[in-house]
Amino acid sequence: MKMRLRILILSAFALLVPLNSWAQQVYWTPSSGSLQQGKSNRLQLHFEGCEPDGDVALPSQTGADFTLVGRTSSMNMSGARVVQKMILEYQVSPNQQGTLTIPAFNVNTNRGVLPVAEVQFEVTEATVGNTGMKPEDIFKSELSVLEDSIYEGEIFTLRYVLGFRQDYQNRVSEFSPPQWSPVGVVTNGFEEYRTTTFSYRNHNYTALLFESPAMATRSGIVKLPKVNQSVSMVVGRRRGFIFDDPVVDSFNVPSETLELEIKPLPPGEPTSFTGAVGQFQFESTVVPEIVQVGEPVTWTLKLSGTGNWPQGFGINPRNVSSTFRSIQPDVNKEISEDSPFDGSLSEDIVLIPTQSGDFQFGPTEFSFFNPKSDRYETISIPAKTIVVNPLVTQDNPPSPTQPALTPASPAGTSDSSGLGFELDPVGVNLLSKPIELLSSPSESNQVATIPEGRVSFSYLALSFAAPALLWALIALVRSVIYDPNKRRRNAFRALKAASLSLDDSESGAKAAQLDWRVAAKEYWEIRSEEPSFEDVAHAVSKYSDNEQAARWKTLWQNSDRMLFGKKAPPFKEWQSELRDLLGQIRQPGISLRRFFSHKAWFAVIALTLCLIGVDTSVGDGLKSYNQGDFAAAQTAWESELEANPANWSARHNLGLASAQQENWGNAMAYWTSAFLLDTRAPELRWNLKVALSKSGGYYPTLGRLVKGDGMMAYVSLLTPAQWERVAYLSMLCAGVAFCAWVALLYLRGQKRPRFVLAVIGVLAVAAVFVADWARGEYGLLANPEAIVVTQDETLKSVPTDLEVEQIESPLPEGSVGIVVKRFLGWLKIELPNGEQGWARQESFAPLYGPIDRSL
Numbered sequence: 001m002k003m004r005l006r007i008l009i010l011s012a013f014a015l016l017v018p019l020n021s022w023a024q025q026v027y028w029t030p031s032s033g034s035l036q037q038g039k040s041n042r043l044q045l046h047f048e049g050c051e052p053d054g055d056v057a058l059p060s061q062t063g064a065d066f067t068l069v070g071r072t073s074s075m076n077m078s079g080a081r082v083v084q085k086m087i088l089e090y091q092v093s094p095n096q097q098g099t100l101t102i103p104a105f106n107v108n109t110n111r112g113v114l115p116v117a118e119v120q121f122e123v124t125e126a127t128v129g130n131t132g133m134k135p136e137d138i139f140k141s142e143l144s145v146l147e148d149s150i151y152e153g154e155i156f157t158l159r160y161v162l163g164f165r166q167d168y169q170n171r172v173s174e175f176s177p178p179q180w181s182p183v184g185v186v187t188n189g190f191e192e193y194r195t196t197t198f199s200y201r202n203h204n205y206t207a208l209l210f211e212s213p214a215m216a217t218r219s220g221i222v223k224l225p226k227v228n229q230s231v232s233m234v235v236g237r238r239r240g241f242i243f244d245d246p247v248v249d250s251f252n253v254p255s256e257t258l259e260l261e262i263k264p265l266p267p268g269e270p271t272s273f274t275g276a277v278g279q280f281q282f283e284s285t286v287v288p289e290i291v292q293v294g295e296p297v298t299w300t301l302k303l304s305g306t307g308n309w310p311q312g313f314g315i316n317p318r319n320v321s322s323t324f325r326s327i328q329p330d331v332n333k334e335i336s337e338d339s340p341f342d343g344s345l346s347e348d349i350v351l352i353p354t355q356s357g358d359f360q361f362g363p364t365e366f367s368f369f370n371p372k373s374d375r376y377e378t379i380s381i382p383a384k385t386i387v388v389n390p391l392v393t394q395d396n397p398p399s400p401t402q403p404a405l406t407p408a409s410p411a412g413t414s415d416s417s418g419l420g421f422e423l424d425p426v427g428v429n430l431l432s433k434p435i436e437l438l439s440s441p442s443e444s445n446q447v448a449t450i451p452e453g454r455v456s457f458s459y460l461a462l463s464f465a466a467p468a469l470l471w472a473l474i475a476l477v478r479s480v481i482y483d484p485n486k487r488r489r490n491a492f493r494a495l496k497a498a499s500l501s502l503d504d505s506e507s508g509a510k511a512a513q514l515d516w517r518v519a520a521k522e523y524w525e526i527r528s529e530e531p532s533f534e535d536v537a538h539a540v541s542k543y544s545d546n547e548q549a550a551r552w553k554t555l556w557q558n559s560d561r562m563l564f565g566k567k568a569p570p571f572k573e574w575q576s577e578l579r580d581l582l583g584q585i586r587q588p589g590i591s592l593r594r595f596f597s598h599k600a601w602f603a604v605i606a607l608t609l610c611l612i613g614v615d616t617s618v619g620d621g622l623k624s625y626n627q628g629d630f631a632a633a634q635t636a637w638e639s640e641l642e643a644n645p646a647n648w649s650a651r652h653n654l655g656l657a658s659a660q661q662e663n664w665g666n667a668m669a670y671w672t673s674a675f676l677l678d679t680r681a682p683e684l685r686w687n688l689k690v691a692l693s694k695s696g697g698y699y700p701t702l703g704r705l706v707k708g709d710g711m712m713a714y715v716s717l718l719t720p721a722q723w724e725r726v727a728y729l730s731m732l733c734a735g736v737a738f739c740a741w742v743a744l745l746y747l748r749g750q751k752r753p754r755f756v757l758a759v760i761g762v763l764a765v766a767a768v769f770v771a772d773w774a775r776g777e778y779g780l781l782a783n784p785e786a787i788v789v790t791q792d793e794t795l796k797s798v799p800t801d802l803e804v805e806q807i808e809s810p811l812p813e814g815s816v817g818i819v820v821k822r823f824l825g826w827l828k829i830e831l832p833n834g835e836q837g838w839a840r841q842e843s844f845a846p847l848y849g850p851i852d853r854s855l
Contacts, residue, residue: 024049024111028102028119035064036126037094038135040230040250042069045116047086050109056088059105063098063123065254067091067179067228091179093228093252094123126251129235138165140200141255143227151263152219153277153308154371155341158212160190160227162253163198163205168233173248176230178210184222186310187214188339213341215308219264227255265369270378272316276368278307278341282379286361286386289700289833290812293391297324297351299361304344307368309335315347315366321359324351353388361386387700389812467738485588487522492587494519499578509571513559516578520556533557544585551581625653630660645848646677655687665790665813667691669845672702672788676781676847679705679716692814699788699816701779715774720782727771734764780816780832786847787829789815795837799826811839816847 025048035041045056051073058066070089075082094100104118126135139162146157160180164172178190190210198205216222229252236247265277285300301315320326327350336342353359362383370377498516501508521531524539531539537553555577562568625633634657641650655670668691675681675688688706704712718726741757744750780786793811800806817829820836827841 024109024114026050026107026109026114026116028116031117031119032121034122034124035092035094035100037097037123038126038251040252041092041094043090043092045088045090047088047109049083049085050111050114051084051086052088053108053110056107057105058090059103063095063100065093065095065226065228067093069179091228091230091252093254097123097125099123128233128251129247129249131235135251135253138168138233139163139231139251139253140205141227141229141253143224143255143258145258145260149263150216150260151265151277151369151371152216153265153275153311153369155213155215155278155306155308158185158187158190158214160210160212160255161198161207162210162229162231163200163207164231166197166204166206169206171234173232173234173246175208175232179228180225182224184218185214185216185224186340188212190227213339215310215341216260216262217311219262222260222262224258224260226257229253266376269369269376270365270367272365272378273367273369273376274316275311275313276307276366277311277371278305278368279370279372280305280307280366280368280379282364282366282381284362284364284381284384285834286384287833287835288809288831289384290387290389290815291353292389292810293353293356295353295810297353297386298348299351300346300348301364302344302346303366306339306342308341309343310340315345316364318349318362318364320349320351320361323355323357323359324353326351353386356388356390359386359388360384385700467735467742488525488588491519491522492582492585495523495578495582499575499582501575504571510563512571513563517556517559520552524552531556533560548581548584551577555581622653625657630657633657634661649674651677652681652683652687655691659687659691663790664691666845668814669788669790669847672781673847675706676719676778677721679719699779699781699814701777701781702814702816705778705781712777715777718774720775720778723771723775727768727775730764730767730771734761734768737761737764780818781847783818784848785818786816787819787827787844788847789813789817789839789843790845791843793839793843795829795831795835795839797837799823799828799838807837809835809837811837811843 025046027046027048029044029046067090068088069091071086072089073084073086075084100121100123102119105116106113107116127133128135128138141160141162144159144161146159147154150156160178162175162178180190190212193208193210196207196209198207230250231253232248232250234246235249238245238247281304283300283302285298285302287298287300291297299318299320301318303315329347329349332346332348334344360383362381364381365378367376367378369375494515498512498519501512520526520536521528524536524543526535526539528535533553533556536556537549540549540552555574558569558574558577562571562574622633624630624636634654637650637654637657641647641654644650651670651674655667655674658664658670659667668688671688671691675685679685685706692703692706704710705716708716737757737760741754741761744754744757775782789811790813792813795809795811797807815831817831819827820830821828822841823838825841826838827844828836828838829844830836
């Protein structure tokens with residue numbers, strides 16, 4: 001009994017061991033045979049009863065390239081057992097003929113490590129059907145780059161071309177996407193292509209051109225692998241029952257490998273360089289620019305452009321005053337779906353001020369290496385001043401104080417030292433000033449010019465076009481006066497007269513002959529005093545053919561006989577021959593060969609001066625003001641301003657009337673507009689300083705203009721309109737100087753005046769740009785559509801006073817903006833920092849133009 005049990009156990013063990021080993025195995029199919037070099041050979045690696053654990057590492061092969069092209073799985077029934085199977089399909093491209101051996105190796109599976117047996121194949125040369133041609137005789141592929149030199153991190157263009165001969169083009173049925181796995185570069189791969197043609201070895205090819213941006217992640221030698229692509233081609237026909245079936249074969253077309261030499265970035269990088277390579281734009285935005293203590297300020301830095309975004313560079317940290325509380329920055333990085341090299345990075349940081357004052361945000365810098373210019377570049381954004389006002393509540397306003405000093409009359413000075421106080425740099429002053437500090441109203445109406453808001457540089461082109469046109473006119477006149485064809489035209493008319501002469505007497509014919517010979521010499525430009533018929537033939541041959549030269553030679557010989565010899569032909573026959581010859585030539589036109597000559601006598605220079613008239617009429621508002629009726633004075637001066645919006649005296653007087661009625665917001669608005677129309681009037685500067693000290697806030701640029709800080713002392717010498725006029729007058733001066741310079745080119749001995757005129761022209765062009773810069777320093781104050789806030793308001797996101805959910809921000813008195821839209825008594829305005837919102841129109845006044853009652 002025991003013996004039987006042992007035999008049964010041994011028999012079961014003998015049966016289970018081979019079944020278990022058969023159920024879990026990895027092997028190649030086919031395991032032998034032949035492969036063709038140049039064709040898309042397929043080998044399958046079978047996993048039975050198991051699955052690969054991770055990627056399969058094939059043994060390194062120098063004789064073939066393996067590319068995984070597919071993966072399938074299935075379940076098979078074998079008797080009472082269920083066997084799982086997974087197949088990995090590889091495309092095998094042999095590199096050489098002979099024996100290809102895939103050595104045995106071990107592979108990790110979910111059932112442990114299993115062995116794979118060695119297999120061998122014979123590699124033969126592939127041919128295309130029965131043509132006897134190799135695949136490389138029909139197909140051509142190449143991998144290349146467009147750039148000559150490449151830096152680490154630079155975006156360059158990879159180009160892959162697959163071409164096939166045009167005489168086999170109709171046989172190509174389809175082609176697979178390029179198979180490529182590069183190391184050391186980042187790229188989108190070859191996805192889209194366009195069709196082109198090229199010639200190679202005396203054959204025309206149709207080509208598929210793939211291009212893709214790429215970036216090298218390291219410097220040194222980067223070797224890019226081959227690009228493999230399968231092409232299906234009809235190589236023959238198989239006879240069917242009714243129709244012939246095509247025989248399709250697949251060929252693998254590999255490119256050569258590509259070796260790139262990647263240069264490291266040059267030394268000397270700026271301190272703000274964080275590793276960015278490419279072309280970028282850098283912006284800084286601070287919203288809002290005027291706040292109260294405790295109100296948030298959002299500082300946004302935005303970087304965008306094309307570059308090495310995959311390498312992960314960033315924006316340099318920024319420094320902020322310790323008096324600001326900061327909230328964790330919000331970083332938003334966006335990369336384009338189409339390209340990993342196009343993107344943007346923005347950082348928003350919210351800062352809450354805890355103290356009042358003027359604070360500098362910035363300056364900020366971003367440095368990057370630009371491969372196109374082959375140098376490091378830095379984008380610098382200047383510092384921006386943020387005005388933080390003290391927290392002012394309506395329930396507990398600060399108590400007014402009196403000034404320590406009482407200034408003398410401001411009539412003789414415009415310096416701020418005459419005031420007994422200094423303007424707070426924050427832009428807010430709560431000092432209460434007595435009305436006696438104000439100047440007296442202006443007795444005359446003085447008119448200034450309202451700015452256009454910009455300088456049109458198109459007029460500068462006229463400064464160069466005018467001398468060019470003058471030069472062309474001079475050259476044209478000289479071409480007509482000194483035309484070298486004038487003598488030939490006169491000679492042609494003389495020849496015509498000789499052919500039409502009616503006097504055929506001996507003396508008349510002789511006179512006509514002599515005149516004709518002189519005219520013929522002039523027309524054909526014969527230099528001999530008494531030319532022979534050979535000289536005539538040679539001269540005519542320069543302008544006409546040999547037949548004409550022979551006929552003119554005969555005509556000259558007949559003329560010699562008629563004048564000096566015997567047996568002369570009849571005069572009428574000679575004239576008939578002359579008329580026939582003249583019918584085959586034409587009268588010379590005006591020659592423009594002297595059009596670009598440097599000599600001329602004609603030039604015209606004109607200069608027009610524009611004068612500004614002054615209106616000295618006196619209004620009725622002064623009488624009412626002196627009598628203490630400020631409301632009537634305001635009405636009278638408003639009528640004057642309606643009639644003439646450029647009357648800065650009326651605006652100045654309206655500010656006085658508003659100040660006397662304790663309406664300091666309107667007073668500051670009127671004085672601001674008057675100051676912008678005449679920045680050098682001392683009474684305007686004086687009253688505006690008083691208004692700024694009484695007002696709750698003001699536009700920071702206006703404060704710097706009034707105080708004359710730095711360059712603003714020179715900018716405020718002229719109004720925005722006057723700076724515009726300087727720009728246009730400079731354009732006119734440049735045009736006149738260049739015209740005069742052109743005119744003097746045609747006169748000898750004028751080198752010094754020409755040099756002076758050239759210098760004047762260049763300086764005038766420079767003055768155009770200086771004037772435009774100075775006008776631009778006024779900011780929104782130079783915009784003719786600007787408005788000013790006359791009382792503290794709230795900027796709302798929705799134009800309604802109802803209690804709805806919306807965003808609100810304070811709008812201090814003295815703020816300047818532009819009207820974007822109007823709606824039922826509301827104005828949508830845009831502030832200098834780009835912030836937009838709605839507010840009631842009663843709280844605004846125009847800086848320029850008439851008083852708009854609809855505001």
